[in-house]
Amino acid sequence: MQVVEKTVKNHFGTLSPRMTRYRETILEAKPYVDAERAILTTQAYQAHQHEQVDVLRAETLVNILEHMSLYIEPDSLLAGNQARQNRWAPIYPEYSMNWVVDELDQFEKRPGDVFYITEETKQELREIAPFWKNNTLEDRGYAAFPPESRLFYDLGIIGADGNITSGDGHIAVDYKNVINKGLKWYEQRVQTAMAKLELTDINDQKKFYFYQASLKVITAVKDFAQRYADLARQQAEQATDPAKRAERLQLAQILEKVPYTPATTFYEAIQSVWLVHLVLQIESNGHSVSYGRLDQYLYPFYQHDIESGIITDEQATELLTNLCLKTLTINKIRSWAHTEFSAGSPLYQNITIGGQTPDGHDAVNPLSYLILRAIAQAHLPQPNLTVRYHKGLSDKFMRECVEVIKQGLGMPAFNNDEIIIPSFIRRGVKKADAYNYSAIGCVETAVPGKWGYRCTGMSFINFPRTLLIVMNDGVDPESGKRVLPGYGKFTDMHHYAELTAAWDKSLREITRQSVIIENSCDLALEQGYPDILCSMLTDDCIGRGKTIKEGGAIYDFISGLQVGIANLADSLAAIKQLVFEQQKITPTELWHALETDFANADGQRIQQMLLNDAPKYGNDNDAVDDLIVDAYQPYIDEIAKYKNTRYGRGPIGGLRYAGTSSISANVGQGHSTLATPDGRHARTPLAEGCSPEHAMDIAGPTAVFKSVSKLATGDITGGVLLNQKMSPQILRSDESCMKLIALLRTFFNRLHGYHVQYNIVSRDTLIAAQKQPADYRDLIVRVAGYSAFFVGLSKETQDDIIARTEQSL
Template sequence: MITLERRTFVMDAVKTQTAQRKITKAEDHFGKLTPRMSRLRDSIIDAKPYVDAERAILTTEAYQAHQNEQVDVLRADMLAHILKHMTIFIEPDTLIAGNQARQNKWAPVYPEYSMNWVIDELDTFEKRPGDVFYITEETKQQLRDIAPFWKNNTLEDRGYAAFPPKSKLFYDLGVIGADGNITSGDGHIAVNYETVINKGLVWYEKRVQTAMDALDLTDYNEQKKLYFYQASLTVIAAVKNFAHRYAELARKEAQTATPERATDFIKMADILDKVPYQPASTMREAVQAIWMIHLVLQIESNGHSVSYGRLDQYLNPFYQRDLEAGLIDRDGATELITNLCLKTLTINKLRSWQHTEFSAGSPLYQNITIGGQTPDGQDAVNDLSYVILRAIAQAHLPQPNLTVRYHQGLSQNFMRECIAVIKEGLGMPAFNNDEIIIPSFIARGVKKEDAYNYSAIGCVETAVPGKWGYRCTGMSFINYPRTLLIIMNGGIDPESGKRLLPDYGKFTDMTNYKQLFDAWDKGLREMTRQSVIIENTCDMVLEQGYPDILCSTLTDDCIGRGKTIKEGGAVYDFISGLQVGIANLADSLAAIKKLVFEEHKLTTEQLWHALQTDFVGEEGERIRQMLLTDAPKYGNDDDYVDDLIHDAYEPYVDEISKYKNTRYGRGPIGGLRYAGTSSISANVGQGHSTLATPDGRHARTPLAEGCSPEHAMDVEGPTAVFKSVSKLPTKDITGGVLLNQKMSPQILRTPESCDKLIALLRTFFNRLHGYHVQYNIVDRNTLIAAQKDPASYRDLIVRVAGYSAFFVGLSKETQDDIIARTEQSL
């Protein structure tokens, strides 16, 4: 058993003052962190993110030893080997145990998914403009030593080789982004935590054994199930033994601890001997079981957006029983949830720089959902919902994500508590709207009781926890503005000069807007078709070689079907890609229609030349200013532009619905696709490869984020933004309609102004049928000051897209993009 040397982190005076200022803001209303949680928080925030080779070494050992096995068994043996031999430790102040890497916030390497970029970037991790990772020379050599085994033997190698040649061109040029899909695991899921804490892994073990005993192995399809069942039993035993390792360590630590801490260690050991294998009896046992499963899922695979589901619903019975028995009080429950949040922040993920540009701020998108309704339509807010809000405010962290399910019956008191958390500048909670999401799910075949039990997964996307397959969103990214430029150029990408689409007519030869729209309709449909081919390829190679056994075991009804999730084991399986630059497309189409084809202020040749030269010179700038100021802009409740983007989105919505995913007809309800607007931070990365656009945007600069308006173009206030967004085909964009809004903290300084915001939210959700909104409560001057003096703002948090991040860890380009967002008023 290896334990790491305990280290005490000493903050400098400036950091101490800054941290205290941040935490003090929440104290008056939400109370303050307990001393041990405060110490744990400081140690985690101050921990430097290093690259950790341990998992990579253990994975290589397992693959070398078990290459002859069926893939399910191989993956299970890999996980068992890692859990048996990886370094474990227990922090001095934690109440729950479990670590992902050799130190908190160190990032493991997952060589089975990709090693090419890891080796290529070994010497640049510390030189990144954002999302910096440190790495020792020893770690570099360890990774170089195992790299030969993985040559042409990773998911990325197999996925890239499997792309059809034409589709590969779209991928290579970055017009359709899917880097994360062939360099990482899947994620984007919430498993059945409720069953785990109420029945334990022993229940799953018995169910698997019963199913395995009933197999007729003369039937080929039944024989295939055998390997999944064998693998499931292996990972269940591995998790049980992993928990027991921590129990042994806790008892060892108790021998040298203070009397008070020794009592904690002994209690921790007793809990870990029990859960998650056996059912939990207390809230602390349940939280430990939840964390252990959540942790192992992210050791098994580095797919992000592994989420907790409706934590307040399935954990509240334990809280209530403990309250009645006198085992816990509100402060104790708050400390436990805070501890869970702090442990969540210790998870880290190393991405290639190309992938990092789509996920700036090292997010893992681990989402907690609270609120919403019960299956009979009653308000589901309970005592634990308030405790979770309190814990989130006290912890003051960018992870986990917090989402509140809004519905018309949500009380004013609970809404005020949500706004009080938003005022703390966390960028959360975000709000998802039951009034549109539940009917959308039911219309797609989701059972009513399941639709009412949906949760946020990752960012803004939604699914039924424990019953939904991977990637309810987050498949490929289509760059809408670049697609428009390709179509305007007769199907040739102006950036690379390569033909990607058929020639539907060059813009310079067009005489009316209908010709452009018809070309857009045809071109976007072909782009959509190519995205489906790329997505299917990614799913195919993941299914062939990289099943996640524990995740599948804990997702209904993989055991019943004897299939992993990728084979069709989940009850529901709907997915969506993401569409980037919606506002840029809207404003571009409005500028072209009005200034070129209606008012004839510009010729097609003048505009195209200005775009190709990035508005160079006096004439170019004159044209750019005309594009910026003389055409309607999305986000201002102007039907002229809002109707254009609605119509331009429809070809994608219609086309994507025609294509099935790789699990269609293999068991799950659905197996279909729909739209989604959660661009994460891809608006920055995809902006790099996009030339100047007809909305007046310069080449290489960020695109608009999510479905939010372009910076400084939404000048009519937040109500107008809500109205514009509501005109999108929201009911068909089941993958999520992500809207970011930014306000100065001064706007919410009085109870009256907070109530005004609540009234605005109710109008957006009740009358305009909005899907989602989230708020950045930070002023421009603070962000600029943080750029100049990052040490004084080490825990300044901003909402990047559908997630929050520490501002100072972002690249300057992403920081500038956030600074430039419009600050709304009430």
């Protein structure tokens, strides 16, 4: 820890004294469960449940913003809080209450992601629970699942917990318009559109309710800002220090202006962005609500204020670090089943910097550098930071990015313009929009303010478990239930081609079932849980008079997540070589070893052969890499056939594609997966993202890049997530840093890689942190497409991170 602090101080400087104090109060805050939003939501639903659903949702947000507790921390320059205290997690009862009541007494006993709760809060939640019985998104989602598809969900073969227990999120709204035009401009657009309606037309009548709800929400946000302005003035009146009084009066004046009217200064723009970002997450508990290209839309304000002498770089950095700290105050509690897919309580709030302008020029500006500095100084797992890489990105900027990587934040992640932009354009995205894409949440990408929900984040398909079902003639070996027609038992097969033929047919059917599950979730969300503010700030919902779920967004592409790619690759390689080509293991012997989890001497002998005698994905070996490319293709082909629920209702697209951003689902889905032919033990974690299995990538980082680049990255538009791990000692010299930059350029320029991110932390440090967590409170690790405080993770997730291969240059 001392090394990290010294590095930050020497290269990026330190936090200002006030931000240092503020950071300490946030890190010291214990995460409690907060019932306030749940109570206010229940009140609103009881009073307005007779209203049209758009109006009901608007009235709910109005009630919350009007009555929720407010505070402005002494050291914060920005106003806006999600719950009654920083890091407290609100309950969103309209989405799900069953798990909340069931787990009330378990929150403090979790093995990771612990939340505290008072007896008073437990009682408050139990009192409102009866109103929500059979009246939540979860209840409606379950009811919408056809029985055959429900079986795949119940067995954990297809996971979609997050889709029916929370809102959508996975979006970046049009913050550029918010700060340049203000909510007043949106209000005028709504009023103009409303005046043109012909209410005898039922379609126009439906639009009327959305417009009516939008006007209510705009007023609510304006009044919410005014509540903070009043509080700031009250604090000014109570201040004895003239500087503090002037500071709070300035904040009050800003809040009386934004976000309703346009911002004119950098300070106003950041406050406007933060308040809207906050309200979006009060409106809905969908995660991955992201900031978009922060360095692009804030830069004109920064440039103006610097040139006018209104602000200094130090003051601008302080505001940016304040924004980072505020971002961390937002928290979310999930059911334990969902938590296993999102270990570390991540919100995936992503900032994107770098990239290109629509004419192909480098978009890096002085604010891009300042954001890197702020992220390094704040030293937090949130917000996520993504750098858009392109061939013209300078070595100077890349070097600064590497300096941030050295801080051990797991950031920035890199997304590759050279693969993402062409992929978007091929799918019908206009060139100017494609060049304006940003990261959304983890590794997924979309056009801010023009793209619908969940560009990635739909259902999770467990590839290794699917393979076991295929090998067992369509019967799930975990439950003994038949889930697929079956195309023969593995023990009766004589050729590898028989297995791949069965895999192809089976995977297509499971893909089909995932679409049915996803459509059921989307149907329930559309019918009962529209996000009015989020829709209003996404083009062209106002123009069409539709919420996002109804087809209001300009673009609407989605993707599910495929889990255990490396396990599938290594399993197929072992089967092909050891069973069918070399015949060292018979099909019966292998199946028995899997059923018994490699018990006894013979099982252990077979396991060692699987681990050591077959090629492994991640080592640039075509013998295994080509197998996973071929095995993945049926999913890529099949998912492209199915439209989403917005197809033909307005947006460009309405289609699906593949994605590998499995977050921490590799741990949760590993629990329900028996032993696999790659030698993995039953119930242990699967490989995450598209990263190789732990300790199997032994040929170095270049070989990993080559293996990953063989995947159909141009078709996996939902994101090809690659985690890499290095020891801090590797990057101590300038020469090593430049080697890493050269390696990244090779991966992106020549191999057409999609994404990569780095954990720069030693195995010894992680083990020490397990033993003495109090000494490593702010040790940060990259879990998947996001970072988290290491000591807050369950031991199982910690062990999974420790076991990852530590690469060298």
